[in-house]
Amino acid sequence: MLKRNDLGDEMQESQKIASFSAQENELGADPGANNNILEKLMKGYTKLEIDDALRPFYEHNLQKIVDDVDYGVLAALQGTWVSYNNKATNPTVDRLIGSGVHTTIMPSPGTNSGTIPGKYSFDCQQYIEKLTFDLVPGGVRNRGGANEQFCGAVKYEQSVKSVSTEKESAALKYTPIHEENGMYLWLSDVFNYAATEKTIKEDRGLLPVAETNPNKDLYPDGYPDETLFLVLNDKGVKEYVTLANLNGRHYYAILAAKELKPGAGQTGPYFIPDYSISRSGVIPHGSTITLLGDLAQGDNGFLIKGAPQFPEGNAAWKYDHLAISRTMGGAGASESDPINLDAPPPPWVFETLNHVTDPEENKIYTQRILANPLYPYSVRPDLRLRDTNKGQEITNHVLIQMSSKNKTGAQGGIINVPFVDRFVSTVEMKMNLWIETVKEDGKEFLQLQYEQIIFFEFAFGDSGGTTSWPHIQVNTLRKIEDIPEDQRQIIIDQFYNTGKKDAAAAAAGCPYHKE
Template identity: 25%
Template sequence: MKKFDTNGFQRLGGASSKRLRHDLGQALLEQAPCDSLTPAQSTTQLFNDLEGSWFGNRGWNIIALPSRGSTPASPGDFKLLVLPYAETLDVRNAGAPARNRGGSVDQFVAALEYQQRVSNKDTGEALHVENGMFMNLSEIIDNDNQTQPLPEFNVARSGTIPHGDAIMLLSKPPITDKGAPQIPNISSLPPDIGQGAPLGYLDPYLVPREGINVSNPNATLRQDLEMQAAAGFEILETRTLLLDSAQAGGINNIPFVVRHANATRMQAVFWLEKVRNTQTGQEFDQLQYTQIIDLVFHLKFGQTDPKSLITWPHITINTMVKQ
């Protein structure tokens, strides 16, 4: 059996948690037990721990693309790319909260800027660059200085990439649980390709590949946790954040993307974990995520309606450690 290299899960140095803002309320928040935090406080705590520099080299990118010579308005073949990647994610305080003036009420948005860079783990080739913000939308105050109820979606994430896509994802407050996350199964296969597809059309998803469960990528995230546990790492706490463009958000794309492989929806699940090395006592922050972007191209088999297109899940996963 291949020996598990724990270096990929070690924090190299630096503080494992930074404050978003230095104030008395923040100091009190840090002293409060997690189970007594309000949703707004829990959100602020997650933002505190998200700030910093993250690195992970256990990433995987699974994406189906239109095959050469295919056209958007007809059934066609596809090319499946499965690439391992390394990633850096730098998250920085954007400064004083931005004030959204609403007349009778004002909203104060605390934000974190992020820059994500992804490269092919095998070749070093650049694969992805993204810039954006995480926004804490929790604080809304009326003219009598009274705090208003927490918005249903109190976390937002914006982002832009050079392919010509801009995202706005929204989330409800994070959920805090003791111990390791319960990472569900997902499928990377399109949910509906229509009727009459050639035999073996989706077989590329079933080809075994070392290091990744292509048809169910979340199984690979769970395997990371299993290997960690066997190597003496214990997850003390997990905070889960589910961001989705369908929750009052959206995606805007340039015309080429819309015509040839339109991105219609994005979901991102973050599991922010407090981890302890039971052999050394060291504690550090770990971030696991799954992102799913729905791409639509090619008619469903047996269909003629140009709007009846196959949805192809573009999935990325990684396990990252704060540096």
């Protein structure tokens, strides 16, 4: 978990950034005020350690704490983000009509999980997207007894349309394929909330010690608010004593206190969250997700200089990012004997394979993925992000890494409706989210890139093991006011003007056109 270092400020930097982002997105604020947003945000944060001071919570400060909400780097997300297609430097622009790429693998018609293995339907499409973030006012309070947490919540709504060309014309076809909403949380401020006389009386009341209680004299306040220890006294008789009178003696039993004393909880337990960020989402196919994650740390902190780094050539053949999993046979290659994704596909991709040319049946298993018109993005989609960034001046970035299944500690999760659970169980999701500072034409603004990898499990391989199928989405987004006019018009037509009688009124729904 990250902590902020500027607790004395009347208005935290994340709130200032969020306030400006909202104005910029709706009113067209001074572009110069947008400079160094990530640098301003991240300079206020360091890693929280167990020996860092913990703030006490007092009820009379509740409103001040709520108003002092911290959104962390999530504050930079405020506003409407839309697809950005970098046409200036991309050598494959002639066949790129959308900014995003997704790969999807589904069971082949006629199959089921108990019969013929290895039959699947593969699809790789380009898409455009509108992604809106709205900061929830005030800190969201989580109460945990001696621990209180106030989260900065950010709602999101996502709309996605695939882009394809009509068979008999050059016209583009936009088809809605995905809607999603959910919430990001900045899991920030944790306070220690010790018991007070007021909370003790209001929350449960106090039941006096019974007159028949043999230990009533050990409770000077008249309530069982002391922990007692059974010891052997100087006369060799067992009796209960309070902790103050234990004096290191051997004890035989413990009689726990049944009531709190004012100040209970001051000495802990203290809670340091495993992660700084969570994401919950509702997927229209019948899955709900919870991801947990944190900011990646570079050599000099959480603000990383330059652009995100993506591999070239043979180095790009890493199964953690491929649409071909190891359980799918790996296309007959390996990380030590890779396929160069910056070169044309190997000749066997376009051959009719047989048991001589493909004795282990690994190539035919994945042949269509490498033969897809969107190769190499059909194999490793995040290379689309790499190529989009070519020629751009990206001065710094922040990387958020999240997962539903972490190696240790707290876990997220995925819950599916029965149909999905039975036939195409969604078992894991990983996400990389880059927030980048871009300089272009004398202006500085933010760019958003993401890679999402969702793992389905269905069918089995020749050896009987369950097959893991990656479903990957990548895209590059900018604020709607920061994309070229021709691209902006497409977004307005596809996400704001659809199904409305009055196009002028529809355009008014676009934040870029608000007055």
